[in-house]
Amino acid sequence: MEFAELIRISRCDRVMLHQPHKAVLDGTLCITGHHLIVSSRDEEPQELWLLHSNIDTVERRQQGMTGGTLWLKCKDLRILQLDIIGADQFAKVSDTLEDLTRVDEPTLLYPFFYRPMYTVLEDGWTAFLPESEFSRLVQSGDDWRMSYVNKDYKVCPSYPSAMVVPKSIDDNELVAIANFRQGGRFPVLAYRHESSAVLLRSGQPLTTPNGKRCKEDERLLSLVLGRGKRGYVIDTRTQNLSQSAKLRGGGYESELHYPNWRRVHKPIDRHHVLIDSFTKLMDGINDNSSGMDKWLSRLENCSWMNNIKETLNCACLVAQCLDQEGASVLVHDTDGLDSTLQVTSLAQIILNPDCRTVRGFEALIEREWLQGGHPFALRHQKSCYTPSNQRTKGTHSPSFLLFLDCVHQIYSQFSCSFEFGESFLIMLFEHSYSSQFGTFLGNNEGERVVMKARERTTSLWSYVNRPEILHQFLNPMYEPNQRVIWPSVAPMSLQLWPAVYLRWVVDQAPQDAAWSVVKEIKERDSAIRSRVSRLRRQLQDLEKEAVANGIISQSIVNPGSPEPLEVA
Structure with missing residues (x-):
């Protein structure tokens, strides 16, 4: 497909752009294969560059033959108003934008055409490889190993090529366990706490109404605990949903066959429930006619804040099991993707101070979300402004945004414990929906390998970790905190x-x-402190030199000395 087939008009003069917190821009509209560009004709030119992939929906209102108005509702939550003169031009622009926003072939997206104009100091595609990331968790002589059973992505399409599993479980057993777990997502190591308790994640077991068993799965979870220890299975579905999942071929771990594991249900909303909640939230925010009382009522009824509370509550429970009880935890929902990844990621932020640094948080996103197989292409294909009848039920969901919101809640309560600020979280939110970088492309690592994203696109981390860029995302209040934080x-x-x-x-x-x-x-304070430290070192060096040359006695340098004060 050629973009020329979709672009019915590439230039349109005399358009008016209305955007939040800015003056109306009177200028020229240009449409390329990937961008909508509006440029002013003023002496001091202004421009808006908007990726078509950032447009969630295009709403049109034609005004006879004089033209009409387009409302571009974006995935970054902006609403832009574009006034176009002329009915023919208005129709062509509308049709063009609607077609370009529907392009879903990954290799036609902008990351495959973008070329950085800066020197790449570090290849972000190789910055967080599983072997290096898990080397701190798995050491020689441990009961864990790196498995490449999924090197061709056939055992589990949504898993990466390398995962950490118990050493005593061979690859043939892993294949059997994958056949017993939803989507092939067998239990893998997500985090190892100081107490040696471990955090695992997986898909639901396919027990079926007949009570199907998998001896290899039972053995794996038994080996994780060790002799005489108990663990917890945290199921993020309600008990009724877990029960009804059996009728559809799924289910949960029976305590009869997993005697040392206690099952706990901590329900978290997912998929269409979550996107509906997000939609109601933004509808309330964008409704200027609502009074404060009505707005607060709509905020409560949308349940977005309740979703945050329940997700954080579940993550805190997992962290408590690992830290205070020293008990291992397995987390799963139905497919082990949305709420599972939210909980395992947040638990690590609570427990592991490294995850509160910039590189540690980037590594967490890579491990749990990108390599962990969160389907970004499906979940972020549509957002809150797309009408519900145009969204595919069970696919579109702001799960990653809810996770970032939960991180922001923790950050708000422990502002000094995070190396990055909220601007870093906002940047990740924006790029996860629409970006010139290839990091969030596709639904899993296997898809990114097929489309050759590593070879053909630039990693977001290559851009962010440049010193001149990273500086703007750092938290000026940061003071390293090595303790567990409890939000x-x-x-x-x-x-x-x-x-x-x-x-x-x-x-x-x-x-x-x-x-x-x-x-x-803070920067001025840091500079002053550095200068004071430097001057103190210089003074000490001068004093030592003076004593060595006999210019002053040691008693002047150390007033507590019993020697009399003498000046040579």
């Missing part, structure tokens, strides 16, 4: 994330200006 999940401790949901409705410039002042003060 409060009480409703009064949780807050709507204004920098994401309200930024196109309420101008965030005052808050940004305040943070700039804080950053400037």
